[in-house]
Amino acid sequence: MARSWFDGEPPEEQIEICPVTQTQNIIAGKWKIIILWHLSIKTRRFNELQRLLPNISKGILTRQLRELEDDQMVHREVYKEVPPKVEYSLTPLGQSFIPILNSMGDWSKKHLKSK
């Protein structure tokens, strides 16, 4: 496999697949970050998330959640009951991302006051 650009450091010309870009791909969706944020606080049900994100439609919410699932950031627990109940929570991978979420929140609060 090709050497990553950061192996052995120096020549900044050596770019392959930037890890920062990998992260970017995961959080690229319009609602991804905020969803992760809400799930970092506690497990949420589908409807709960929809209420938390006032302007999101069910279709979009479903898709964003599915993509986060595919990236193994979010776990989907289905309870076979009537009425249906589904709970979303962070996977270990998702939980490992929480510090970054917090960093982004802190950074925003500290530096973006005026916006």
Place this chain on the structure above:
Amino acid sequence: MARSWFDGEPPEEQIEICPVTQTQNIIAGKWKIIILWHLSIKTRRFNELQRLLPNISKGILTRQLRELEDDQMVHREVYKEVPPKVEYSLTPLGQSFIPILNSMGDWSKKHLKSK
């Protein structure tokens, strides 16, 4: 009106306008993060950035840089010479974001090996 998600919640959840979303808005562009990354290493010229980002067109690069400029993340220094020379660098605000970039890179390297 519907209860906001932060009404009556524990202190740790009290957010006015979710700051995480603010951050999201800034780094939303497809190339924003990687551009910031490259500028975090050192000041770069326009052409240099374009070479670093193999598949980006001039128009797009210009637009992404302008948006970062508008968000005061990037500083644009124009040298009135012939041929023209323009250098891009991080503003103090942009520099304050570097730790988060590094966090994202580290996180990716540690957890996303397989992807």
Place this chain on the structure above:
DNA sequence: CTGCATCCTCTGTGATACTG
């Protein structure tokens, strides 16, 4: 070299109606 203007494409997002 840098970058703007234009046009075109395509993805993501949003709205709605229907289903188990």
Place this chain on the structure above:
DNA sequence: CAGTATCACAGAGGATGCAG
């Protein structure tokens, strides 16, 4: 309650040519 299925659309991204 928790989706799925469609359709429509805005906007981001991309290619190209021209200009300072």
